[in-house]
Amino acid sequence: MRIGVGSLSTFLYFDEMDELQKLALRSPELSHCLSEIEAGAKQLISCFQQNHKLLLCGNGGSCADCEHIAGELVKQFSRTRPLSAELVEKLGPELSQELHGGLPALSLPSMIGFHTAFNNDDKPEYAFAQQVVAFGQPGDVLMGISTSGNSKNIIKAAEAARALGLKVLSLTGQDGGVLATLADIAIKAPATEVARVQELHLPIYHSLCQMVEDTLFP
Numbered sequence: 001m002r003i004g005v006g007s008l009s010t011f012l013y014f015d016e017m018d019e020l021q022k023l024a025l026r027s028p029e030l031s032h033c034l035s036e037i038e039a040g041a042k043q044l045i046s047c048f049q050q051n052h053k054l055l056l057c058g059n060g061g062s063c064a065d066c067e068h069i070a071g072e073l074v075k076q077f078s079r080t081r082p083l084s085a086e087l088v089e090k091l092g093p094e095l096s097q098e099l100h101g102g103l104p105a106l107s108l109p110s111m112i113g114f115h116t117a118f119n120n121d122d123k124p125e126y127a128f129a130q131q132v133v134a135f136g137q138p139g140d141v142l143m144g145i146s147t148s149g150n151s152k153n154i155i156k157a158a159e160a161a162r163a164l165g166l167k168v169l170s171l172t173g174q175d176g177g178v179l180a181t182l183a184d185i186a187i188k189a190p191a192t193e194v195a196r197v198q199e200l201h202l203p204i205y206h207s208l209c210q211m212v213e214d215t216l217f218p
Helices: 019-026 028-049 061-074 085-098 112-121 124-135 152-163 177-182 194-216
Strands: 054-058 105-107 141-145 167-172 185-188
Touching (some): 028 054, 028 167, 054 061, 061 105, 061 141, 152 167, 152 177, 167 194
Parallel strands (some): 054 105, 141 167, 167 185
16 A cells, blocks of 8 residues: 655555654654654764764653663664674673674663652752763763743753764754753754644654664664
């Protein structure tokens, strides 16, 4: 069965489409930000290819998104990720048969012990920035997720990331807020209602994870 894809001038079999075309079909409202999504995927691919890592931060539902994204990257997402021959040799037959290629992605809000200590002793809006200082290295990427783009703790983290030579990728609602102005690449979901923005964030970051995996584990 052939499926028409939005404004695309040709008809393609679904399994012949690239990930961005599939995303445009599944979520037509995201068609206007496909170039930013593609740029974000390329930024992440370059990061991992150069043995750098991804740091993620967000609040509430966006905190859960950080966990979700990290989970899709640390373990295989939708395809087999074979280990390198070097890792297979080091791990041996038992471990190497049960494990697969992973990518270094850290969900910063997951460190509950740190956050409760920092928030008790210091100003909570600087907690993510403190983690950027602890974990961030030049060439890493900080992905800040905020539906408004104005969450103070995410903005402080982005400021710290820029100061330390990290790249900043933002995922926000359509206004972008202050966070978008600090980002090297700003992906703005075309919605203003918090729940709708969050609904659109899921297909965006699933596509990011898919493009990363397709490229690094062909």
